Amino acid sequence: MLRIAATVLFWLLSLAIATVLTASLLPFVDTRWWLVRLLDFPHLQFGIVTLALLLLLPCFSRHRPRAVLALAAAAVVALGADALVLWPYRPSAHLATASDACPADRRLAVMISNVLLTNRQSQTLLDEVRAERPDLFLAMEVDDWWDRTLQPLSADMPYGATKVTGSYYGMRLFSRLPLSDTDVRFLAGRDTPSIVTTVKLRDGEDATFLGIHPRPPLVGQSALPRDAELYAAAQILRGHEGPAVMAGDLNATPWEDAVQRTRRIAGRVSPRQGHGYVYSFDAKSWWAKWPFDQIDYKPGFTALSLDRLAPIGSDHYPYVVRLCRDPFVTAPAAVPEGEDDRERVDEADRAARAAAGSAAR
Structure with a gap:
């Protein structure tokens, strides 16, 4: 036996x-x-x-x-x-930057939170935002209820943009710093909004901010529509000179091929390369711990810290990255797109627009 x-x-x-x-x-x-x-x-x-x-x-x-x-x-x-x-x-000690070495007028704190549309623990999130005092706060899965509930944050962050869609892809941006040229865009023909705006940093320099929340690849579907949205966002950042930040629930991990391709196209850097894995999803699972929420930036910013905050009742944890802007460091010239990158971007764009056309019919 x-x-x-x-x-x-x-x-x-x-x-x-x-x-x-x-x-x-x-x-x-x-x-x-x-x-x-x-x-x-x-x-x-x-x-x-x-x-x-x-x-x-x-x-x-x-x-x-x-x-x-x-x-x-x-x-x-x-x-x-x-x-x-x-x-x-992995965490790399030699990449750590002393926070007190960055002057106050060169700091930028960016916080994001996928609030979960059906979640109603709003006070927990409001307390987190007030405690962290971010310069930019992007809330995702915002419906009319969340839009009204988050309104008190406007007292300290009077600038911003809102797009409530009636689905899981509404979003609202709050800013402590002045914004200009703010635009809500629907990238790659999809019904998921993104917010593109210019942020006036404390030292007077302009920086581009792009908030995004693409749909995940679902059972029986191709990942190409999601990838097309990521590539479209990368093309926007590629076309903007100067400092830039892209933030949101990407429904993708930092090491995925599509995400790495968007970094090449836009010239972005992931703060997790040096600061560690730092999962942000799933707050309700003991094993599914993945870094879906991402705040990337162009070189010229340096990540001082990145933190996963306390749970707020959502399946995502709030996530905050504190950056330091070095005005003497500029982003390198965009790397010319290779033939493979160009083919993948075109393929994903065609797939996304075909899916959007089918949905419209």
Whole structure:
């Protein structure tokens, strides 16, 4: 009986290692299929599971040494794939910048929060915003109720923009700093608004801010419409000289191919590269902990800190990044788009507009 139980456990362990190996490697496949792209999210979770399975293998090494060696090799490959993806998003002490070294007139604090349309714990969020005192605060999934409830923040942040859609994609921007040329845009033919505006920094310099919340790839759908929205936002930032910030719930992780391509196109930097993984979703799950909420910037800004705040009743945590502007550092010239980047952007744009046309009919 013990021999049978051991055999069953060994085959279950083998199946588990084969599964995590497949799941860890599939995201490297060049496809927009929703299932493969969703596997981009849990690389950290895959790595933890793989490590646990690897530690169990010595229990079977006495009776199945060759099989255990093969399984160990497979587990190491899976672990290496996950580590390769996550390595750039580890904390790096040498990139830390002393907050007190940045003059007050060169600081910019940006806070974002996907409030969750059905959430009604508004006072918790209001208290968080007042405690953090951000210069810019972007709230997403805002409906008429949230729009009215957040209105008291206008006393300290009188500038802003609002677009309530009646869906999960309404948003409102509050600003302590003067704004100009504010525009609500629907990128890539989709019904999800984005806010583009110019922020007057404390030292008098203008900076571009773009708030975005694309739809996630859903079951049975391609990720291309989401990607097209990200690429359209990147093209906007590419066309603006000077400092710029892009913020929002991207429904994508920083290491996804589409997100990395938008960074190349726009010349953006992720503060998580140096400050760590810092998950912002899912506040209601013990295992699904992914960095969906992102605040990226063009070089010339430096991230002083990034923090996940206390839960507010939403499935997302509020997220705040504090930046320092170095007026003597300008963003490098935009890197010419490679043929592959251009083809991907065009393909995604066609897919997004086709989807929007089908929805309209």
